[in-house]
Amino acid sequence: MTGGESGMSVFRRGDVFAKRCGVGDAVALREERDRAEWLASTGFPGATVIDWVESADGACLMTSAVPGVPGDALPPASRTVAADRLGRALKDLHSLPECPFERPLASVIAQAEDVVRRGAVNPAFLTDEWRLLDPSELLARVVAERPYVESVLEPVVCHGDACLPNVFFDPETLDVTGLIDLGRLGVADRYSDLALTVIQMHDEWSADPAPLFEGYGLVDLDRRRLEFFRLLDPLTWG
Template sequence: MTLRDLWRSGLLPSEWVPLEDGESDTSVYRQGDLIAKCCGPAGVEELAAERDRVAWLAGTDVPGAAVVDWLESPDGACLLTTAVPGIPGSAVPERSRGAAMVTLGRTIRQLHTLPDCPFERPLAEVIATAEDVVRRGAVNPDFLTDEWRQVPPAELLARVLAERAYVEFVEDLAVCHGDACLPNVFFDPETLEVTGLIDLGRLGVADRYSDLALATIQLHDEWSVDPGPFLTAYGLPDPDQRRLDFFRLLDPLTWG
């Protein structure tokens, strides 16, 4: 379902500009200070879950979007939110990345200290998702490193399962973004303060290392920087490398 379909059915006005699609089966559009994320019937439940998470985060001190409206028809649904100002982390210029790492670390720490989150993302469910993706042969090779592409996905999953008992034993729960990648964090281009977190469909209580693993590998791979300043600002200058490696491998197996 496109935004045009919704507009013709009277749900939305015209003159929306399509944005580049993310990894989910949704279409995203912008008009002024509004963002519209639309899906077909199969995606309504997932988009509604994201709506609830956006609304919850908007009631905290962590910056993000606000829910403006929820539009639903037999053809699908559309989530209207405010647009987060600033630029995505993927667009932060090289000269500003040091300062951005510090504010990113502080913001992720702020998120991880929020109380009373009603959403959960148990490790057992995440692993079950990975098992399903691998079983269906749906692992996206674009999410894998060059080394991992040479390994059968079932073997990658076996590596995850071999570390599961250790990770569960040392589990450290917090409110996590769930997809803490640079495009999902917006910054003020002048002050480098974080202006908001977006794409919250996976937000929930989980092991804090699930966020730290993605953030640090993104800083290394996309910005070509040592993530040390980020980890220091977060308050964890000497992280558990074993847990970082676990979640770095688990995450790309969950996106099929």
């Protein structure tokens, strides 16, 4: 058994992964199944759905393993090129048309408000600076910046959890071979993906994100929007 999200267990046998959950998480797992099926239908590389079982006890999603290695397992010498390839892959993902799933900013902020209200923010997801503040103060910063971000939103197909363990690479060519854990995939602002990837590159690789932005073709970086989503994401897990 491998690690999984809270409430779910992940098992692997050969090239097949099985993610199992109780009845309380069945809706979320079903939504992940639907997103994986949709992404596969576009031709974008990722895990493909092999089987789905649902009962009164919960549900189980079986998917194919993605070839390659996860981004957090790449050696330091590979990371600059891999960052460029990741930027290109995110650009391709963000260019996909007609996605049936949405992740509106209002619903993401509402999710953060719920996590903060319940006192469920995971401090491990916060920077050292942010840990010195009450999560309600961090949420207040998000709310204050919301009007600006809404004025410049660029809705595209986003992964929603574009962290390095969810992106697989060919260890030789360093091309992206696929994406996994698609439960948050949907139309959202492009910076919601870019911000989380930048956080991961800092935490996992201690790397400059410049090659990521170059691969993506991002010329005029909106640092204000990047910072907004860097702060919002960790408030949504809990």
